[in-house]
Every structure is written in structure tokens, then in C-alpha cells.
Amino acid sequence: MAGPFLAARGLSKSFGPNQVLNNIEFAVSGGQAVALCGENGAGKSTLIKLLTGLYTPTSGHVEFDGAPAKWTGPRQSLAAGIAVVHQEFSVLGALSVAENIYLGAEPRTRFGLIDRKALKRQATTLLADLKITLDPDTLVETLSVADKQMVEIAKALRADAKVLILDEPTAVLSQNETQHLFAIIHDLRARGMGFIYVSHRLDEIFEVCTDITVIKDGVVTSKGPVSDYTHDSVIAAMVGRELGDLFPPKASDPNAGALVLGVRNFHVGSDLPPVDLDVRAGEIVGLAGLVGSGRTELALALYGATPSTGEVHLSGELMPHRDPAGCIDAGILMLTESRKDDGLFLNSSVARNFAATTPGFGAHHNAIPPGHEDTRAAVLKERRGVVVDHVGLPISALSGGNQQKVLVARLLENRPKLLILDEPTRGVDVGAKAEIYKTLRALAQEGLALLVISSELIEIVGLCDRVYVMRDNEIAQELRGADITEEAIITIAAAETSRHHGVAA
The missing domain is CATH 3.40.50.300 (P-loop containing nucleotide triphosphate hydrolases)
Incomplete structure (x- = not known):
């Protein structure tokens, strides 16, 4: 040989x-x-x-x-x-x-x-x-x-x-x-x-x-x-150890919480079909579908980053005019698909990235004392388990999993009501994935509402309490409980639609 x-x-x-x-x-x-x-x-x-x-x-x-x-x-x-x-x-x-x-x-x-x-x-x-x-x-x-x-x-x-x-x-x-x-x-x-x-x-x-x-x-x-x-x-x-179950237990009654996000007759584009969806406090809702199905486009429109029409209600209040700054103020926070392109300031420190959207949080009289960012970041580092020697190091020195933890911690500093997470574990190793899953489930148990997009079906199945399956920019079906399986999601996501190909397969 x-x-x-x-x-x-x-x-x-x-x-x-x-x-x-x-x-x-x-x-x-x-x-x-x-x-x-x-x-x-x-x-x-x-x-x-x-x-x-x-x-x-x-x-x-x-x-x-x-x-x-x-x-x-x-x-x-x-x-x-x-x-x-x-x-x-x-x-x-x-x-x-x-x-x-x-x-x-x-x-x-x-x-x-x-x-x-x-x-x-x-x-x-x-x-x-x-x-x-x-x-x-x-x-x-x-x-x-x-x-x-x-x-x-x-x-x-x-x-x-x-x-x-x-x-x-x-x-x-x-x-x-x-x-x-x-x-x-x-x-x-x-x-x-x-x-x-x-x-x-x-x-x-x-x-x-x-x-x-x-x-x-x-x-x-x-x-x-x-x-x-x-x-x-x-x-x-x-x-170096057995991980056991990768995903923590799901909510026993995911529909028990109050309605946080209510979306009605929502159009991402003028020629696209309307979308209706709900996300309640304490549940993790998945957006599944093939690449190109419209998941990210829907998330960005909900966040106010792209034009849309229709009704978006947050905790019962209509949000008629939305943009990312207004959504952040109202309590809608989004983790984007590409942390390097849209999330991180790669040349800045871990501390600066932690505090990027809340620079004066905890300071008095609009005066930010020296070392304020580092002090806050050190607390968040311990709370969120970020592995870094010093928060003054550039964030580019961190692993993908730790960079993702910094971004999640930054979002949580804004006291969100709803977290939209687009590919939250992309480029993250399996050990860090397990930690992220535990963090997201703990946040749901604290009453936060989460909307998660993932291309990994095992992640959707193992993490989410309910799943909306998207196809051709519309929600094709909602899955709950034992109906959330990889086979069911693929069957729905890959079926032909009446809008383009005749009656759905």
C-alpha cells in the first residue's frame, strides 16, 4: 500500500x-x-x-x-x-x-x-x-x-x-x-x-x-x-468528558407564559405572502427551513432592519414604527447570523464589546468613571463563563464560543423581553454549544421569550418548544411537542408549494 x-x-x-x-x-x-x-x-x-x-x-x-x-x-x-x-x-x-x-x-x-x-x-x-x-x-x-x-x-x-x-x-x-x-x-x-x-x-x-x-x-x-x-x-x-444529554429539558408547559411577540399579517416584501407567529414568555420558538426559505429575512424585518408592513405587538403594545434602535429600547434584541460582520468590533477589547450598546449603564450623572467598562465586563465574564485572561484583550483573541457568549451577555444588558438569535452556535465547538443551550434554556426559565434560527436540525429539535417551518418566504406549518422531528421538518421544508409548483407534496 x-x-x-x-x-x-x-x-x-x-x-x-x-x-x-x-x-x-x-x-x-x-x-x-x-x-x-x-x-x-x-x-x-x-x-x-x-x-x-x-x-x-x-x-x-x-x-x-x-x-x-x-x-x-x-x-x-x-x-x-x-x-x-x-x-x-x-x-x-x-x-x-x-x-x-x-x-x-x-x-x-x-x-x-x-x-x-x-x-x-x-x-x-x-x-x-x-x-x-x-x-x-x-x-x-x-x-x-x-x-x-x-x-x-x-x-x-x-x-x-x-x-x-x-x-x-x-x-x-x-x-x-x-x-x-x-x-x-x-x-x-x-x-x-x-x-x-x-x-x-x-x-x-x-x-x-x-x-x-x-x-x-x-x-x-x-x-x-x-x-x-x-x-x-x-x-x-x-x-475530555462525557457530556450526557446535549440539550437541557424543555419547558413542561411552554404556552403558560404571557404573549410577548404577536405578529399578524406581516409582509417582509410587497410580493411575499403574509406571516403570523407568536412567541410567549418562557418558551424557545424555532424558525426552521432550508437556506433561502426566508428565515433571516423575516428576523431582520421583525427587528426593523429591513422594510416591512403588518402588525407587530410586543407585550400587547402595537409597534407601528420599528428600527433597530427603537427595537432595542422596546426590548427586542437580535444576535445576527455573522458575529464577525455584524456583531463584534474585532479591533476592540472584550470589555468594549460587552458595553457597546450600554456604555453608561450603572454610571451616575452621565459621567462614566475610568475603568467602568472593565469593571462591568469582569462581572459579566464570571457570570457568563467567558474564558479570557483579561477583559482588556482584543475580542479577536477569543474562541468562537466565547465570542458568542460576549454577544449574548451584551444583549442581556439591555434587559430584553424578546431575543432573536440567528445561528447562535455557528462555528462553535460541541462543548461550547452545550453551554449555550443551557444558557438559553435558563433564560427561558427566567421568563424571557426566544426566537431561534438554526440550520442544524438537531439543534432545532433538541432546543425548541415550538417550531415554525418556513418555505418560500412563508410559514408552511407549526410543529409542537413530539411532532418536532428532523424528518417532519425536512418533509415540510422541502415540499413543493402551490404558489410555485402546484399542490404541496
Whole structure:
């Protein structure tokens, strides 16, 4: 049997006195898809940077095709056949699909100019080979997030890659798009390509991967064929303990609380159907549906961030004119889908991010004393279990789970009546997810009303007391109690509608 394409041999990496990786043994061969699992901060990203030449190891070495790799940067590893699709996109919106795919490697005429015909021809051939239905001439800025992901994959595969590293590749994909990606992976594996697959979604790891390697605190704690693992054993290897039930018990009587949010004849767009929904104190209500079903658009409209018509009642009071500032004052707070784009001030401290929407809270006579933000943030840090050495550190230094805790704590400082949470655990490891679920259930038990959007069906099923399933920008059905199952949600969300396709399936 041929040796691995890419391997880490006794690989260690330290930054000053901080040892991030210790004696890592890791390998991927042709035809394998190796899941690289671990909590945020476990060392996965550092390992990938070492494997691709972005970092130099403190000890040990990277092996490629059986020999020590001499790469001094990602350009050399890419030329050798190691391609990476990062979680953060690198596509350029002002360029076409073809120009993005072959950026820096454009075919040239004998005069040194870009050969536009050859560029389009090569891009068309590559996209067809990957069964990606995109026009090479389309500007990337006009594409959906999912299509941009496909451009990233095509870009990574423009050369003869031997190993493709995928970092949270399905975070922005619908179920159908995810299955398309899995089909691409299976096809390329059959051709002999190897994959390193990084994801917090365990279900898809068991569906698409052949092997698992788990890293905790910079050390490989477990590795082997995927058939040797269960969800629970992967979690135990990641967090060092059995988590037990991931989700806390649901409310015994979710309809006992007073009506907090009442939405009637609500139109997000003039040509879209009306929406009616309720959220009561003490319950967690889910908005489920496929990507593009209108979940986020509805949430933003309720928050007053986009135009809408219809009635929105908060605790029995009609809110005729809504904008985000007015909603915050009234008690409607929203956690947006992308914490980096819309939630965090990445260059500011943890304390500044905590206090961003309530800078003078607790101060007297409109005078904010020195150190006020740090003092408040230190209290919230302990109360919400945020792991950080000092609240004066930049928030970009925190893991995704801890960044999310900061955002939730900031929202709660505004004394909300209703929390709207769009993808509250995106990019968060399984241990931090369990903590977030407990926090949300505790908030509901305190009488808060929560409206949660999630693309992870297990999260909707395990967390929510009631679920509205959306399809084509309208609420197709409401589910309660034992009727809330993954199968029921998918059946409703994927059914054809009378509005577009005839009678619903």
C-alpha cells in the first residue's frame, strides 16, 4: 500500500512559552477523507497552517509523498498539490467566476495578455467536471453565499490537487448544496484525492469521512476509522468528558407564559405572502427551513432592519414604527447570523464589546468613571463563563464560543423581553454549544421569550418548544411537542408549494 500523501511527524509548535501543538502524528492518503475534530482552540488551525507551510514547526516535520516538505509558504504547498478552502472566503466580488478561479494563474497569449477565450474555456471545463452550474462570466458579487463557496472549491481544484483541506465547508450551504458537495468529495476520493475535513457538525463527519483524528489541548487524543466511533465517543475525546444529554429539558408547559411577540399579517416584501407567529414568555420558538426559505429575512424585518408592513405587538403594545434602535429600547434584541460582520468590533477589547450598546449603564450623572467598562465586563465574564485572561484583550483573541457568549451577555444588558438569535452556535465547538443551550434554556426559565434560527436540525429539535417551518418566504406549518422531528421538518421544508409548483407534496 502506498504511503500517505501528507503527514505530520512528531509535529510541535510553540509561540513563546505557549505550546499549541505537541508531538502530533497525523496522515492522509489518497482516497481518504480524514475528519480533524476538536474544540475551538484545540490546535486544528495551527496544524493546518503547519501542513501548508504558513507556520514553521518548533520540532518535528511535515512529510509530503514520503519525504520531508521544504515549503516556506502556502504558495509552494499549493504548487505541490495541497489546496485549502478556508471558512472565510477569499473570492473577489468585482471579478468574474472564471477570473476568481484562475486568479494568479490566468492563461496568457504570446503577447503576455490574458487569453480570455482560454480562461472561459478552462473554467467551463472545470465547473462542468465538478457539476457546478455557474456561468464563468458572472460577477462573483452577484452570487449567493453558497455559490461563492463553490467558486472557492473550484479555485482550490484548478490545479491537480492531491489533498484538499475543507474548513467548515457546509456552514453556509443548504441541505441540497451540502449533498452536492458530498457528491463532489466522493467522486474526487474515487479518483484518488485525499481530504482533510474540519467541521463541528458530527452528523456530516459520519456521512462523508473515512477516518477521524481528534485533537484536544494540542495533543491527538484519539484516531482511527470512522466505523470505530459514535457521536458520544467523538465528543468525549474532544472535551475530555462525557457530556450526557446535549440539550437541557424543555419547558413542561411552554404556552403558560404571557404573549410577548404577536405578529399578524406581516409582509417582509410587497410580493411575499403574509406571516403570523407568536412567541410567549418562557418558551424557545424555532424558525426552521432550508437556506433561502426566508428565515433571516423575516428576523431582520421583525427587528426593523429591513422594510416591512403588518402588525407587530410586543407585550400587547402595537409597534407601528420599528428600527433597530427603537427595537432595542422596546426590548427586542437580535444576535445576527455573522458575529464577525455584524456583531463584534474585532479591533476592540472584550470589555468594549460587552458595553457597546450600554456604555453608561450603572454610571451616575452621565459621567462614566475610568475603568467602568472593565469593571462591568469582569462581572459579566464570571457570570457568563467567558474564558479570557483579561477583559482588556482584543475580542479577536477569543474562541468562537466565547465570542458568542460576549454577544449574548451584551444583549442581556439591555434587559430584553424578546431575543432573536440567528445561528447562535455557528462555528462553535460541541462543548461550547452545550453551554449555550443551557444558557438559553435558563433564560427561558427566567421568563424571557426566544426566537431561534438554526440550520442544524438537531439543534432545532433538541432546543425548541415550538417550531415554525418556513418555505418560500412563508410559514408552511407549526410543529409542537413530539411532532418536532428532523424528518417532519425536512418533509415540510422541502415540499413543493402551490404558489410555485402546484399542490404541496
